[in-house]
Amino acid sequence: MPVEVLEDGRKRVSAPLSDEDVRALHAGDVVLLSGTVYVARDAAHKKLLEDLDAGVPLPFDPTAQIVYYAGPTPERPGNPIGSAGPTTASRMDRYTPRMLELGLKGIVGKGGRGPVVREALKEHTAVYMAALGGGGALAALQVRSQRVIAYAELGPEAVRELVVEDFPVWVVDDCEGRDFYAEATAPWRKDDLLPESFRAGAKAPLD
Numbered sequence: 001m002p003v004e005v006l007e008d009g010r011k012r013v014s015a016p017l018s019d020e021d022v023r024a025l026h027a028g029d030v031v032l033l034s035g036t037v038y039v040a041r042d043a044a045h046k047k048l049l050e051d052l053d054a055g056v057p058l059p060f061d062p063t064a065q066i067v068y069y070a071g072p073t074p075e076r077p078g079n080p081i082g083s084a085g086p087t088t089a090s091r092m093d094r095y096t097p098r099m100l101e102l103g104l105k106g107i108v109g110k111g112g113r114g115p116v117v118r119e120a121l122k123e124h125t126a127v128y129m130a131a132l133g134g135g136g137a138l139a140a141l142q143v144r145s146q147r148v149i150a151y152a153e154l155g156p157e158a159v160r161e162l163v164v165e166d167f168p169v170w171v172v173d174d175c176e177g178r179d180f181y182a183e184a185t186a187p188w189r190k191d192d193l194l195p196e197s198f199r200a201g202a203k204a205p206l207d
């Protein structure tokens with residue numbers, strides 16, 4: 001289903017994502033995400049790429065899919081999942097370009113991404129979105145089901161298949177190279193109050 005623009009300006013999108021869907025998402029957009037997403041963080045990404053190098057099929061086809069960086073806590077009786085907040089996305093920067101090469105279209109985490117990842121998002125027409133840090137209990141309310149599909153021995157870091165409905169995120173890095181965090185803070189910078197070496201665009205001093 002194409003990206004739906006709601007009356008309040010938010011955008012609703014369902015996984016899997018097409019290139020057209022990704023191009024309709026822009027830095028700063030608030031998005032309600034539905035459908036199947038795959039949960040994996042540090043240890044899982046390491047094993048995924050080790051398996052790939054060893055010729056072992058991946059537990060899911062990343063083509064057009066979304067990966068959520070999280071390590072959910074155990075569910076309580078009657079609930080599909082425990083706390084399901086995002087983990088720091090930059091820890092996956094070393095793995096992300098390769099996952100994007102495999103066709104991954106969306107990533108959800110917490111915090112900013114490095115320049116290599118931002119360039120890879122442009123190259124492969126993909127998008128990085130952030131979920132609310134510290135809001136794991138609220139995030140869990142939008143999870144309809146979950147199951148471990150690989151590396152159960154990793155416990156909370158196992159790869160999971162999650163079905164979500166109107167899971168709230170916002171676009172940080174879009175496929176056009178825009179970075180919401182950089183744009184949002186730019187008007188508030190007071191470079192004239194900083195030493196020259198600390199100002200935006202300043203070159204790092206030589207050792």
